Amino acid sequence: MIFVTVGTGSKGYDPLIRTMDDLAPNIAENIIAQTGHGIYAPKNIQHFKFAPSLTDYYNQASMVVTTGGVGTLFELLHLHKKILAVGNNDIPDKHQSEILDILSRRDYIVWCKNLADIKRCLDAMPSITLKKYIPPPCCIDKVIAQYLRAKGKWSV
Amino acid sequence: MITYILVSGGHAAEAMKIAAKLNSKVSGSYIVFKGDATTKHHIPNNDAAVEIPECFREIRYKNIAAICHGFLWCMPCLFKSIWALKKLHTDLVIATGSGPALIPLLAAKILHRKIVFIELTCRVKTLSLCGWLAYYFFADLFFVQWNSLQKKYPRSIYAGRLV
Numbered sequence: 001m002i003f004v005t006v007g008t009g010s011k012g013y014d015p016l017i018r019t020m021d022d023l024a025p026n027i028a029e030n031i032i033a034q035t036g037h038g039i040y041a042p043k044n045i046q047h048f049k050f051a052p053s054l055t056d057y058y059n060q061a062s063m064v065v066t067t068g069g070v071g072t073l074f075e076l077l078h079l080h081k082k083i084l085a086v087g088n089n090d091i092p093d094k095h096q097s098e099i100l101d102i103l104s105r106r107d108y109i110v111w112c113k114n115l116a117d118i119k120r121c122l123d124a125m126p127s128i129t130l131k132k133y134i135p136p137p138c139c140i141d142k143v144i145a146q147y148l149r150a151k152g153k154w155s156v
Numbered sequence: 157m158i159t160y161i162l163v164s165g166g167h168a169a170e171a172m173k174i175a176a177k178l179n180s181k182v183s184g185s186y187i188v189f190k191g192d193a194t195t196k197h198h199i200p201n202n203d204a205a206v207e208i209p210e211c212f213r214e215i216r217y218k219n220i221a222a223i224c225h226g227f228l229w230c231m232p233c234l235f236k237s238i239w240a241l242k243k244l245h246t247d248l249v250i251a252t253g254s255g256p257a258l259i260p261l262l263a264a265k266i267l268h269r270k271i272v273f274i275e276l277t278c279r280v281k282t283l284s285l286c287g288w289l290a291y292y293f294f295a296d297l298f299f300v301q302w303n304s305l306q307k308k309y310p311r312s313i314y315a316g317r318l319v
Contacts, residue, residue, distance in 0.1 A: 008165065008194075009165070068278075069166065070166050070276065070277050070278045070319065071165075071166050071169055074277070074319035095278055095279070095282075095284070096278065098278065098279060098280040098281050098282065099277065099278045099280055101280070102280045102302070102304075135316075135317055135319070136316045136317055137316050138177075138315065138316030138317055138318060139315045139316055140174060140177070140274065140299055140315045140316060140318065141174060141177035141178050141181075142315075143297070143299075143313060143315050144174075144178065144248075144250075144272055144297065145178070145181060145182075147270075147272075147296075147297055148182075148247075148248060148270075151270065153247045153248065153270070
C-alpha cells in the first residue's frame with residue numbers, strides 16, 4: 001500500500017491529492033490518502049481527512065508520499081519508512097524546500113521537486129536504497145539549564 | 157517558572173518537546189492563543205495556562221496605514237501578555253515562533269524576563285522572519301537546529317535537534 005499524507009496544514013495540499021488520484025488507475029499498488037483540510041474529494045483512491053494517529057497507516061505502507069511538513073517527515077524518518085516528499089509550494093516563502101533539500105542530499109528521503117515528475121519518482125522508488133536517520137544527540141535542555149543556573153534563577 | 161509560548165502546528169510540537177525535557181527539572185506554564193483549539197490538547201492537565209488574543213498570524217502589510225492598524229490591533233495582546241507573564245511568575249520565556257509569539261516576546265522584554273528562542277528544524281539555511289527578529293532584538297539564548305545555520309548567525313547555538 002502507498003500512503004499519501006498532507007498533514008494538518010491549514011489548507012491541506014490538494015495538488016498532490018489530485019495528482020495521486022489521477023495516477024491511481026495506472027498504479028498496481030493500493031493507495032490510501034489523508035487529505036487534511038483540502039477540499040478536493042478523490043474518486044479513485046481510498047481517503048479520509050484526519051485520524052488521531054497515522055502510525056498504523058505508516059506501518060502498513062510500503063512507502064509514504066508526503067509534503068515537507070517537519071512533523072510528518074521526522075516521524076517517518078524515526079520509523080525508517082521509505083519517503084517520497086513533494087514540497088508544498090502554496091505556503092509562505094516555500095520554506096519546505098530547505099528541509100527537503102538537505103534531507104534528500106543526505107539520502108534520507110527522495111525529493112520530487114516537480115509534481116509533474118511524480119510518476120517517474122514513484123516508479124524509481126523500489127530500486128532506491130535510503131539511509132537510516134540517526135538523530136544527533138540533543139542537549140538544548142542542558143544548555144538552558146546551565147544558563148538558568150548561571151543567572152541564579154534555578155537552584156539545581 | 158518557565159513559560160512556553162505555543163503557536164499551532166509544528167511550533168507547538170517542538171516547544172512541547174523541549175518542555176518534556178525540562179519539565180522534570182523545573183515547572184512549566186503555557187501561553188496559548190484564542191482560536192488554537194488543537195494546541196491546548198498538548199498541555200499537561202495540571203499545568204497553568206493563559207489564553208491571549210492573537211495578532212500577526214500572517215504578516216502582510218501593504219502600506220503605512222495597514223502597519224498602524226496592525227500595531228493598534230496588537231495592543232490587547234500586549235496587555236494580556238504582560239498580565240499573563242506576571243500572573244504565571246515567569247522567569248524565562250521559551251518560544252519557537254511564529255508571528256503570534258512576537259507580542260508575548262515583546263512583553264517579556266518589557267518586563268526584563270529572560271528569553272530563549274528555538275528556531276524550528278525546518279530552517280536549514282535561513283531564519284524565519286520571527287526568528288530573525290528574535291535573534292536581533294529579543295533572545296538571550298538563540299538555538300538553531302542545523303550546524304549550517306549556526307555558521308551564518310554566530311551568536312546562535314547549535315546543540316542538536318529536538319526531532
